[in-house]
Amino acid sequence: MSAKPRAEVESIEENSSTVSGAPEVIEIPCRDQPLNRRVEALLFAAERSLSDARIAELLGLPAKSRSATEVRDAVEELNASYFAAGCAFKIEQVAGGRQVLTLPTFAPVIARLRGEKAQTRLTQPAIETLAIVAYRQPIQRSEIEAIRGVASGEVLRGLLERRLVRIVGRAEELGRPMLYGTTSEFLKVFGLASLSDLPQSKELRV
Numbered sequence: 001m002s003a004k005p006r007a008e009v010e011s012i013e014e015n016s017s018t019v020s021g022a023p024e025v026i027e028i029p030c031r032d033q034p035l036n037r038r039v040e041a042l043l044f045a046a047e048r049s050l051s052d053a054r055i056a057e058l059l060g061l062p063a064k065s066r067s068a069t070e071v072r073d074a075v076e077e078l079n080a081s082y083f084a085a086g087c088a089f090k091i092e093q094v095a096g097g098r099q100v101l102t103l104p105t106f107a108p109v110i111a112r113l114r115g116e117k118a119q120t121r122l123t124q125p126a127i128e129t130l131a132i133v134a135y136r137q138p139i140q141r142s143e144i145e146a147i148r149g150v151a152s153g154e155v156l157r158g159l160l161e162r163r164l165v166r167i168v169g170r171a172e173e174l175g176r177p178m179l180y181g182t183t184s185e186f187l188k189v190f191g192l193a194s195l196s197d198l199p200q201s202k203e204l205r206v
Contacts, residue, residue: 079091138180
């Protein structure tokens with residue numbers, strides 16, 4: 001059998017690698033990606049919730065009132081596609097913005113992933129104090145203690161350490177006592193978009 005010329009062999013090998021190898025991936029520049037995919041990328045990368053206005057700003061959308069509407073429409077499209085595909089997550093409104101969250105049905109699995117520390121539950125005194133702060137903020141420590149009937153300094157410190165409560169200012173009275181309020185972490189932990197989503201008193205009656 002006669003040997004093929006070197007140039008012909010190289011040409012055959014080149015064509016062979018193109019056919020048998022993995023197909024070439026052509027990346028589409030970010031600016032040419034659909035709006036909903038750019039919104040998706042931002043929300044997946046964000047460590048905290050992003051407001052529609054902030055998303056529009058980061059994407060460089062025109063500074064017009066319709067920008068927020070475009071973002072909202074993009075989010076609705078994404079959630080519809082997630083639902084159709086049976087995904088374990090969706091985009092939710094949390095702490096005044098939007099964030100990608102797993103569906104509630106997967107909570108037990110996520111809890112195991114986060115470990116025992118994340119599973120530590122709030123004590124009854126902490127829940128009572130947090131509820132008082134949430135509904136009566138801004139509120140002084142003395143007012144909390146008057147409602148609960150017991151000292152609440154240690155409980156408040158614990159809530160401050162867990163970033164569920166923060167100091168929001170000082171009262172305009174003798175001694176300028178500190179005023180306490182809830183945080184965005186509080187909204188995130190309890191799945192609230194804003195404080196207006198807190199249950200009303202009539203909803204809490206049994």
